[in-house]
Amino acid sequence: MLVEDDQSISEMVGHYLTKEGFEMVHAFDGEEGVRLFHQGSYDLILLDIMLPKLNGMDFLKIIRQESNIPVLMISAKDGEVDKALGLGFGADDYIAKPFSMIELTARVKAAIRRATQYSAEEPAESKVIRIHQLAIDIDNVSVMKNGEPLQLTSTEWQLLCLFAANPKKVFTKEQIYRSVWNEEYFGDQNIINVHMRRLREKIEDDPSAPQYIKTLWGIGYKLGEF
Template sequence: MRNLLRIYLMKEGFAIKEASTGQEALALVQAHSFDVIILDVMLPDMDGWQICKRIRELVKTPVLFLSARTETKDKIKGLGIGADDYLTKPFDSEELLARIFSLIRRSVMNQEVIPQPSRMLHYPDLVIIPEAREVRICDEYVEFTQKEFDLLVSFAQNIQKAFTREELVERLWGYDFEGEFRVVDTHIKNIREKMHLAGLKYNPIQTVWGVGYKFYVPGDANEK
């Protein structure tokens, strides 16, 4: 499979580097700068889930899972731990190419966005600094993945709005996302767990039954 991918992508003009194990992949990620990382789930030394988590600790490069595991729960898991897309085998080579270009295009657009002045967002025991991409809970820095942080900021900057899952997916993955909208639930679950472990005494992201989610501030006039 790697051989076929290399031949096909090189014909399309891509420079390719390959890894047969997770350790090799992580070494390459640390040594080189990539536009896209294509990752399988089943590898001899460590699984793709572990590798993806390690990659997210190192870089923000778009990750595309290419796997024979077709169950929805596997797709949601992959997207939930930081992957940007998930394509199952067997796949059409033109679809793979389209997804790769989509990831690259989205990544470039994110890098080219002109930073706008943004204030620190202050809430009880919670401070979010959008430009620095930092979150402090009870005066301690708490690390979030790229998608988790983007979700949190979307809520915190729109405290009067209830978002549907579809709206959140469009904000974070774009209109051409073809995965499961339930991936949002996985990210929100992770955000809530990290905040709870960090000592936050309230849940800032509340479920709006029949709609989706909204941001919650203790003492807000809309509090029920």
């Protein structure tokens, strides 16, 4: 679903993604987007920030109460505040206008691919990685802390699995982006920073003093030792 009030952009994006094999549903304001969201089933939402009736941030807060569907924010505002705010509200990725259709399509496919991996069917046997109070069930795609389930987005899940599967390795931001986003890294550190902050808010006792995922200043991140 594309929620975009600019008719020309909506038509351009819809035409291109349809040629790429996607079925498109269009909404032209936030209220219409919420209504269509509750009426259908979608693989991804492309969401503009500046919308009439209900803005993109409020739209995102509503659907995040009931769904972890991938959301790709699009906006003419390319400031760091907008990026942090959009991702902080639960968006999976962010792209600024003007954007190329090739880049947009790559971002859409990558987000859907991550979500598909996150919701993989349960196999016969399960591999569980235990790190202090965390139990990371790789095959069943679930995380528990002190016996209580944690609700992670597909991106947060893949970040956690990356560190859990490589407990001794230090990852630079470029390596993290290549591993999780499967794309070339162009130095947009804010996307990684915000996702890491959201993950820490869910798994850490004190996100301001993280123990599970440590920051190595000027280098990157690594799994903490207990």
